[in-house]
Amino acid sequence: MYNLTRQEAADLLKMSTRNVDRYIKSGKLRHKKEGKTILVNTDDINKMLGGGKVNQEIIVKSKEIKEEKEITSKDIAVKTENSRQVDFIYTDLKKIIEEKDRKIENLTYTLAKVEENLKNSITMVEFKKSQFLLEQSRESLEKDLEMEKKKNNELEVKIKKENKMSMIFVSVAIIALILLVIVWFIKV
Numbered sequence: 001m002y003n004l005t006r007q008e009a010a011d012l013l014k015m016s017t018r019n020v021d022r023y024i025k026s027g028k029l030r031h032k033k034e035g036k037t038i039l040v041n042t043d044d045i046n047k048m049l050g051g052g053k054v055n056q057e058i059i060v061k062s063k064e065i066k067e068e069k070e071i072t073s074k075d076i077a078v079k080t081e082n083s084r085q086v087d088f089i090y091t092d093l094k095k096i097i098e099e100k101d102r103k104i105e106n107l108t109y110t111l112a113k114v115e116e117n118l119k120n121s122i123t124m125v126e127f128k129k130s131q132f133l134l135e136q137s138r139e140s141l142e143k144d145l146e147m148e149k150k151k152n153n154e155l156e157v158k159i160k161k162e163n164k165m166s167m168i169f170v171s172v173a174i175i176a177l178i179l180l181v182i183v184w185f186i187k188v
Contacts, residue, residue: 002032002039009040013048013085050081 009029010017020040023029028048030041 001042002030004040004042004045006038006040009045012045014083015086015089019089048085050085 004012006017006020006024010020013020020029024031024038024040029044031038033039
């Protein structure tokens with residue numbers, strides 16, 4: 001049966017209409033809409049009140065009690081039951097918030113890791129560009145090395161020729177000196 005408004009349900013459950021809306025949204029309270037008015041299922045309110053029956057008399061009495069502001073043993077029992085329900089709701093909400101906090105913390109940690117990886121990584125285009133430049137510089141160095149090796153070989157050949165020429169010159173000079181010494185001894 002859908003015969004309680006949001007405000008009446010909130011009054012019976014001793015909570016705000018905003019909390020009633022949250023319960024409706026989470027599916028704990030069934031509802032239907034008639035025009036602009038939202039009506040809440042009485043059976044769901046009964047379950048939340050611990051199985052007690054809600055009927056029009058209780059609704060009228062709760063309104064009268066509210067208007068008269070008289071505290072009776074029934075009100076105290078209802079308030080005690082409502083405080084238990086509020087405690088239950090509070091613990092449920094606290095657990096949900098803790099779970100969401102853990103999820104947020106995990107997501108924050110994961111996001112920080114991803115951001116760090118992105119900071120330390122380079123794009124594929126930059127990587128390919130650097131590889132291309134390295135390849136070009138390596139080829140250039142290899143060409144320069146080959147040219148230097150050729151120059152080195154040419155210098156070695158030139159030095160060997162000069163050494164041979166020097167040896168021949170020194171040999172000719174020694175022979176000439178020996179001949180001079182021989183000729184000088186023969187004349188003397």
